[in-house]
Amino acid sequence: MKKINNLPPIFTAAFPVLDKLNEAGYEAYFVGGSIRDLLLKRPIHDIDIATSAYPAEVKNLFPKSIDTGIKHGTVTVLNDGASYEITTFRTESGYQDFRRPDHVTFVQNLAEDLKRRDFTINALAMNTKGEIIDLFNGLSDLKKRLIKAVGDPATRFHEDALRMMRAVRFMSQLDFKLESKTKKAVSEFHDLLPKISVERIRDEFVKMGTGANSRAAFQVFLDTELSEGVPDFAGKKDLLAIYPQLKFNPSMETSLWAVIIILLKIPNNEIGHFMRDWKNSNAMTEKVKKIVALFDLLSEKSPSDFELFTAGKDILLNTIDVAHILGQPVNSEALVDRYTALPIKADAELAVDGQFLIANGIKPGPKLGQILLLIKQKVIAGEVENTQEAIQDYLNQIE
Ligand SMILES: Nc1ccn([C@@H]2O[C@H](COP(=O)(O)OP(=O)(O)OP(=O)(O)O)[C@@H](O)[C@H]2O)c(=O)n1
Numbered sequence: 001m002k003k004i005n006n007l008p009p010i011f012t013a014a015f016p017v018l019d020k021l022n023e024a025g026y027e028a029y030f031v032g033g034s035i036r037d038l039l040l041k042r043p044i045h046d047i048d049i050a051t052s053a054y055p056a057e058v059k060n061l062f063p064k065s066i067d068t069g070i071k072h073g074t075v076t077v078l079n080d081g082a083s084y085e086i087t088t089f090r091t092e093s094g095y096q097d098f099r100r101p102d103h104v105t106f107v108q109n110l111a112e113d114l115k116r117r118d119f120t121i122n123a124l125a126m127n128t129k130g131e132i133i134d135l136f137n138g139l140s141d142l143k144k145r146l147i148k149a150v151g152d153p154a155t156r157f158h159e160d161a162l163r164m165m166r167a168v169r170f171m172s173q174l175d176f177k178l179e180s181k182t183k184k185a186v187s188e189f190h191d192l193l194p195k196i197s198v199e200r201i202r203d204e205f206v207k208m209g210t211g212a213n214s215r216a217a218f219q220v221f222l223d224t225e226l227s228e229g230v231p232d233f234a235g236k237k238d239l240l241a242i243y244p245q246l247k248f249n250p251s252m253e254t255s256l257w258a259v260i261i262i263l264l265k266i267p268n269n270e271i272g273h274f275m276r277d278w279k280n281s282n283a284m285t286e287k288v289k290k291i292v293a294l295f296d297l298l299s300e301k302s303p304s305d306f307e308l309f310t311a312g313k314d315i316l317l318n319t320i321d322v323a324h325i326l327g328q329p330v331n332s333e334a335l336v337d338r339y340t341a342l343p344i345k346a347d348a349e350l351a352v353d354g355q356f357l358i359a360n361g362i363k364p365g366p367k368l369g370q371i372l373l374l375i376k377q378k379v380i381a382g383e384v385e386n387t388q389e390a391i392q393d394y395l396n397q398i399e
């Protein structure tokens with residue numbers, strides 16, 4: 001049995017929780033993604049615990065707990081400033097809709113629980129001694145860098161069709177290959193995917209798209225036809241086929257959406273629609289719109305100082321990132337230098353405001369707004385110095 005010595009603090013901090021369960025006569029293990037990431041030496045963001053104790057028994061042992069998913073057997077326990085999801089060993093039944101089950105069946109042993117997990121590398125468990133319980137050759141698949149369904153792939157994908165998206169997501173994040181029978185089953189059952197909510201599909205799509213090897217994963221996403229079951233991608237394989245040929249993998253979510261929108265040739269006035277179909281937030285949509293607009297501008301001409309100002313640094317850097325990913329030549333250094341040299345970076349940095357103009361005899365109204373904009377343009381263009389005196393002189397001149 002493989003044994004890990006010197007477990008990192010994120011695990012050792014949870015020992016008191018597992019010990020308490022064990023002392024009360026229950027089994028308890030670390031399970032799921034944290035074991036996989038520990039063995040791959042990847043950052044571990046949260047740890048999950050599986051136990052033979054029923055949720056009510058877990059709650060009895062840990063007074064500080066929250067019923068996060070009691071229906072699915074999950075109780076969140078607070079211990080020493082950290083929170084842990086403790087889930088009762090379970091199998092799932094009643095998958096008529098190919099989504100998460102309405103009810104779960106609790107089971108008495110770990111093996112039954114691991115058997116219903118998605119992939120062998122996610123079906124590992126570990127006790128507080130650091131011993132790895134590997135019932136489905138997950139360790140060997142980790143070595144071979146394979147995403148392989150536990151048992152029969154068709155059954156796993158019928159239990160939860162989102163797992164097909166998780167397969168390509170893990171390919172990208174971990175830089176793994178999809179085992180051939182598992183891949184065949186994705187191809188065969190890809191049309192179950194639209195049964196899953198767009199939000200859940202989107203989260204996996206974004207993890208795939210921003211993972212370390214999204215180009216290879218995207219190829220499988222296309223080859224298996226998973227792409228036909230996500231919003232606005234159906235029938236667009238020829239345009240999307242460019243993605244695996246990109247120069248770089250996107251690492252930011254904003255870049256990913258901008259790249260997709262550019263590849264799909266979505267017109268400006270339909271970007272909002274597209275982003276809404278994917279249930280993206282308004283903030284994400286606004287940012288992506290600005291990036292695509294600046295990208296379009298950069299492909300045609302060199303932007304003016306005022307256009308650089310209007311875009312702002314964040315959008316500029318993000319647009320340069322998009323151009324790099326697409327292999328579109330841009331003189332990023334010159335653009336950033338020009339941005340850095342702008343006399344002001346934000347409206348608030350202008351030496352004058354509306355109040356100043358009113359104090360200088362300009363009446364409040366639309367005209368005042370126009371004059372303020374003119375001053376801003378002159379200052380950004382470097383034609384008027386950003387001081388109250390210089391702006392005053394300029395005003396005297398134009399009146
Ligand atoms: N559709 C799913 C989702 C999850 N799981 C199981 O539940 C564990 C935890 O799920 P989750 O946190 O969603 O995924 P992780 O594998 O932990 O990946 P991440 O690093 O993204 O959290 C998985 O490892 C897997 O054993 C599953 O079998 N089927």
Ligand SMILES: [Mg+2]
Nearest residue numbers: 032033034046
């Ligand atoms: Mg997890």
